[in-house]
Amino acid sequence: MAEKKIGRRQFIKTAGTAGIGLGAAGILGSSVKVRKATAAQTRSIPKTPIKIASVSFLTGAAAAPFGIPGDNAYKLCAEEINKNGGIMGRKIELKSFDEAGGADAQVKLARKFILEDKVDVILGYISSGNCKAVLPLSDELGGLIIAYDCGTHVLMEEKRSPYKVPKYTLGFRSSAHLGIDNIGLALYIKQYYPGIKKVAAINPDYAWGRDSYLVFETAIKELVPGVEVVKALWPKLFTTDYTAHISALIGSGAEVIHSALWGGDAVTFTKQAIGMGLFKKARMAYSRGEPYPQEVGMDYPEGQIICCAGTHYFLYPPTDKWPRNKWFVEEFQKRYNKYPTYPCYHAYQAIYTYKAAVEKAGALVGGWPSKEEISQAASELSIETPSGILTIGEDHNGREDVLVGISKKVKGYPFPILDPDRMAIFPAHQVNAPAGIRTEDWINSWKA
Amino acid sequence: MENWIIYILNGLYFASFLFLTSLGLSIILGVMGILNLAHGSLFAIGAFMAAWIVGAFGAKAPITIFVIALLAALGVSGLMGLLLETSIIRPMYQRALEYQLLITFGALLLIEDLIKMTWGGTAYYASKPFDIMGNLVIGNNQYPLYFLFVILITIMAGIGVWFIMSKTRIGIMLRAISMDREMARAMGIRIRKLNTLAFGMGAALAGLAGALIVPTTPALLGIGMEPLIMAFIVVVLGGLGSLKGALVGALIVGETRSIGIVFFPEIELPLLFLIAVIILVSKPQGLFGR
Incomplete structure (x- = not known):
């Protein structure tokens, strides 16, 4: 039986090839689109904080293994981002909400986030049912929604191949599917x-x-x-x-x-x-x-x-070779006395995908970008995460x-x-x- | 043959929970005529109570603490039953069935919120008693002794309830109420007090079932829903208000499910409902109903 140890060389080869290749293609590809899409080059940056609604199961069967660790990771990342100056100078105001209550309750809540609270982005959902119910609201109501943990492959797929991508202009999933x-x-x-x-x-x-x-x-x-x-x-x-x-x-x-x-x-x-x-x-x-x-x-x-569910593990990528994972594991463990599990990594991916997309689009338009511009920047975007390199495909779905x-x-x-x-x-x-x-x-x- | 022994034991183990839960439901329904939708929540209170006690104090002497936890769960659920009966159930006796359903459904939501406020929304684990009891070897298979412990406790509880209902003055009065409420009142039986007692006893049995389940599964919000649905099937099958009916109904459901999963896994639940339909068509009052 062939046994294989993940050594430094293999890790760098896997992560590096994926990172450099996909990253370069992603960044170049999407930046062209944003440039084409935007005429104005200077805009103001609002002084108000960025409103983020994060939605995870905080009660019920999915709370302990997924929701609460995921929510903890959101808090950790938001604090880290704020400590380092926020996103384009704006601090994050993160509010956590419970995903319990079923799809109807989540649809109502998401409508409220977009129409009444006017949040900048919704990062959420562990349940595939909730993702399927909420994500269509992104285009319907004009709100940016990043699904972070739900796994169903049909979320971004259509009934027949080939199908047109992306399914939703303002809807994303920042992780790969099942x-x-x-x-x-x-x-x-x-x-x-x-x-x-x-x-x-x-x-x-x-x-x-x-x-x-x-x-x-x-x-x-x-x-x-x-x-x-x-x-x-x-x-x-x-x-x-x-x-x-x-x-x-x-x-x-x-x-x-x-x-x-x-x-x-x-x-x-x-x-x-x-x-x-x-x-x-x-x-x-x-x-x-x-x-x-x-x-x-x-x-x-x-x-x-x-x-x-990706390469999400507290021992991989090896922390001595991938400092982002070392930081994430140590910080998470220090705060919550547990090793981060895959929903924590998924939460990191969601919030940092948003950050990277805003910064990329912001740099191109010379100020705070619109939701549509953020969406264009996020498509085919590659970012470094504690798990390695994450790429958001042109179908607005994570590829890992x-x-x-x-x-x-x-x-x-x-x-x-x-x-x-x-x-x-x-x-x-x-x-x-x-x-x-x-x-x-x-x-x-x-x-x- | 060894496999069949395991299948039968699996059925008995599942039937134990069904019996304890449906017995309580059946007593409440038989004596008081109340269809208690909050019965699963009383099961959940027992589960959370036991899991919390074992988790907090069970590190050194898990079995002793677990026995204390069983008694505590029985007591707290019973007490909650008494409170429910005297506060919101009592005014419903003369009302139509839909009022009862509405009020007990309200009680279900209320208790779920109470559990959330008391224990939070996260899972409680109490697997120590299950882990340390070890296993019995049956041929090439092994079977956890904890499952046999559950079956034993259920038999003891069943004998206890049978004794109370058959041999004590209170039990005879309860049976009299379930047979003819007006006649029992005319005979001078204090129905109000006995109603409270019956409700408390039914609730305590649900709490005991909840406590027995947590060494094998975490206590979570909504843990009482599955037992409630299953208990309804058992009560309908066995006949309302019948101890014997609860026992036979639980055995039918437990064994059918156990063997059905092995041979007809795609129709695990429909199989149970199919049997319920057949029995109800041939005997609408249930196997031992009056």
């Missing part, structure tokens, strides 16, 4: 477990679980010919008893089990599966499993395949490399970490469908 997680898992399985014959799946029975499984199933069947799906289970969201599911998975004889369970569901399933001995018979492949070893602690089993690894108990950490010798980075072009092409269509075209 395609990278599930394609990344399939690529990792192909690389490290090429001989597997039987896979199973347990995913929550709604769009997130169904979409995640669809992408994984399509990819694994393309990449590992002959693999058989022996069981696909669909527990309801917030199920408290997984014993029957675990027995069914054990009985299926699957070697690898795909899962997009999240939050309390992922913790509950893991705990009960430990007790019932599932991990002695099969290994899990969690599409966004990065937060859970820290959540479960030393009981979290070794040997589980974990994807990081993806990190997949396997859990291992290592001295010095109070929970299993990703085995440093068995991490794999799959570059953005390998896991993100090209803009204008649906993810499933793209995967299905691999053979051809």
Whole structure:
């Protein structure tokens, strides 16, 4: 079995190539557009603070693993930006709001932000349902909205390929969608477990679980010919008893089990599966499993395949080689006594995408840019983040490399970490469908 | 064969929660005629109470503290039941069903907010008792002893309720109320006090179920919704106000779900409703309803 250690050389090669290539293309490409779009070259910069509404789950099942860490990261970043002079001299006035209450409540809240509060930008949403409900308001009401954590691939895609991009002029997602997680898992399985014959799946029975499984199933069947799906289970969201599911998975004889369970569901399933001995018979492949070893602690089993929703990990890029990650991890840990998890990195990406787009557009127009100009600057923009380089595609969707690894108990950490010798980075072009092409269509075209 | 033992045990484990929750719901419905939508919230209070106690004090002696937490959850949920009954449920006895639904739904929202104010919106973990109890080896499979502990506690609670309802004066009076309220009043039974007691007892059982679940799942807002829906299925299947009905209904639902997930995973929930429909069509009052 080929084992690969991420060394300095490989890291610099991956991050550097992506960064320089995409960055240069992005910055050059979009700056031409902004220049064309703007005639006036000098404008005033308002003295008032920039109003940012950040929306994350602050209560409920998604609060502890995603919402609260994400919100904490927003606060940390806003303070850091303000400490360094704000954005073009304007300080950020960040207000946090709860994402709970369902899509209707979020639509009402977003309308209020745009029409009454006149916020400069909304950074928010963990739930894919909320993203799908709120993002159309960006163009409808003329408000800049950056979705930061929701994962559904259909948010920015249309029903048929090829489709026109961007779907929304003022709507963005500053992270990659669930395609990278599930394609990344399939690529990792192909690389490290090429001989597997039987896979199973347990995913929550709604769009997130169904979409995640669809992408994984399509990819694994393309990449590992002959693999058989022996069981696909669909527990309801917030199920408290997984014993029957675990027995069914054990009985299926699957070697690898795909899962997009999240939050309390992922913790509950893991705990009960430990007790019932599932991990002695099969290994899990969690599409966004990065937060859970820290959540479960030393009981979290070794040997589980974990994807990081990008290259978002407190140990990657290595902090001695990527100072931005060192700063982020240390600051976050100092304030909140936890390592940052992927939603924290996503929050960083959202707020710094906005900052970079404003500064780029501002430099071109010679003052504070309009929302449309910020939007044009953000398209095909590349920025340095704690995770490496993030590029916003012309479809207004983030494009990222993806990190997949396997859990291992290592001295010095109070929970299993990703085995440093068995991490794999799959570059953005390998896991993100090209803009204008649906993810499933793209995967299905691999053979051809 | 070993697998089948595990499937049956899984069904019994799930049935335990259903039995405790639906028993409370059934007592309240049978004795008082109140359809209590806030029953799941009383389950949630028990879950949060137990998780908070185990999390805060359970580091050194988790089992002892967990037993204390079970009693505390039972007590606090029971107390909340008493408060609910005397404050907002009592004026609803003579009202139509829709008023009851409205007021108990209001109580559900109120308790959820109360939980949010008391414990915040984040998850509480209390897995220590589950972790340290270890596992039983059954052939090639292992089964957590904690699940057997839950089944045992449920059997004890069931025997306790049976004893109260069958062998004590209070239980006989409660049964009399559930059979004929007016006649019971005419016989001099103090219905008002017994209503409060029945509601408190039902609430306490829901709290106990909530407390038993938290070592295997974090206590979160909304944790009571799934048990509430399932308990309604059980009560409808078993028949209103029947202890035996709650037991048989819980066993049917628990085992059907356990085996259904293994063999028909796509229709996990529809399968339960299908069975409920078949029973209701053939026996509209439920298996043991009057």
